Amino acid sequence: MxxxxxxxxxxxxxxxxxxxxxxxxxxxxxxxxxxxxxxxxxxxxxxxxxxxxxxxxxxxxxxxxxxxxxxxxxxxxxxxxxxxxxxxxxxxxxxxxxxxxxMPRPKPGIHPSAVVHPTAVISPHAYIGPLSVIEAEAEVGAATLVSQVTIGRNARVGDDTLIGAQGVVGAYCIIGNGNRLSEGCVIGSDGYGYLQSDGKHERIPQIGIVETASHVDIGANSTVDRARLGRTFIDEGTKVDNLVQIAHNVQIGKHCLLIAQSGIAGSSQIKDHVILAAKSGIAGHLSVGANSIIGPLSGVYNSLEANSNVIGVPAVSKLLYWRVTALSQKLPKLFERFNAIESLINKN
Missing domain, CATH: 3.40.1390.10 (MurE/MurF, N-terminal domain)
Known part of the structure; x- marks a missing residue:
């Protein structure tokens, strides 16, 4: 370069x-x-x-x-x-x-190899790249769809949004203005829901949508599942790294950071300005308060108040975690002393 x-x-x-x-x-x-x-x-x-x-x-x-x-x-x-x-x-x-x-944005237009349904509405300022598919009644604003992008039926894509190669926006989902969806990300994949009946797992249809507000970034190969009912929602300015899983009906606030390989189980609520470090996980149906930080490799099994700073499995306050870690380093010598005292008592 x-x-x-x-x-x-x-x-x-x-x-x-x-x-x-x-x-x-x-x-x-x-x-x-x-x-x-x-x-x-x-x-x-x-x-x-x-x-x-x-x-x-x-x-x-x-x-x-x-x-x-x-x-x-x-x-x-x-x-x-x-x-x-x-x-x-x-x-x-x-x-x-x-x-x-x-890496300038391509000039507006529809590539000859793209497939656009006659009922889809495409802005004259949009670029629809090679091998992309725009399904029935979808709406694409002044956005850039690089190549092999799929926009499902009745989905909406806002102005100034960039969708990388092989990105997918599922049916009825709504992508806000100024979003950046990286290569291979899937918005509106089927939520993971099953009920056991007669020893079998019956799939629960996921008939909700995904909606993102303005200036949301979704990293490569990340997935955001559509809601069982209602919507899975990501608010303004939140940035999602590569390989992140966001389950059905999750609600994410403004200006959050979700780092690689983190995951949020269904129906949890993440308030504004929360940071999920790499490989951290949030169990389902929880609430994480605003301005909280979840450390790397952590598992959150209980709701957290605002301004929490936790780490570990299960996640505890960062201060407690490091105190316990420091004390655990002393355990071998503590057991040596215990064994010596026990031997002395037995001799007497």
Missing amino acids: SFSYSLEFILEGIGDSVESVEKTGDYAGSIEGFASLSEAREGDLSFFYSNRYKKDLEESHASVIIVPKGLTIEPKPAQLLLAVENPSLSFAMLCREVEFNL
Whole structure:
């Protein structure tokens, strides 16, 4: 991947107003690449945001480095430091501009290999990619469907949404504006519901839908099951990683983070700003309060109040978990002492 950007483009893209960026040093060339501080070469741009990387900053060969305001460091010769309020955010904003250039949205239109039902409604600003299928009475706004995307009957896809290759939106499901559905994700798969009758498992039809609000991201190969009744719902700004399972009738609040291989069982409610770390799981019919953090590899079997910070199986408060872990390290010596006392008593 190669590109070349002027300093003017960099200054305009980092989010802060150009006038508010504090410039120290001198570099007049173009930016030919982005790299970490330790790997950057002449012509590269990097950023510094944590004192853990102070040594990398001091030794970096990057030509341009985005740094926090108030940092006291002298640039090397032919090196330019750009001081901003939040280097990590500014770098992310810049990468967004670069992403638009490297991977531009295709021009509106319907690929000849796509299959669009006559009753489907497609915005003139939409792009329907190769081998995609739009079923009866579906509505697609000014969205981009990359390739091999399936939109089920009566489903709706909002404006400015991007659906990656082989993404699926099931029948009657509703995708909000500005969503980003990555490759292979399935929205509206059948909820997992069975009743035992006469020694057999009878499938419970799942006749509800999935609905996402605006600016929701769903990672690659993640699945969101349709509701048994009503809707499975993901609110505004929530970001779901790859390989995440969200079961039927789950309700997820605003601006939550669900990390890879986490899962939520049916009918649980996740309030706003909750973080589920990797491989964590929430049992069914629970409530997790706002601003809670579920640690990695944790299993939550009881509802949690707001601002909880838990870890472990079963999940307990983080403070208790680490106290128990520390004490458990002392158990071998404790048993040695117990055995010695027992032997002494037996001898007497």
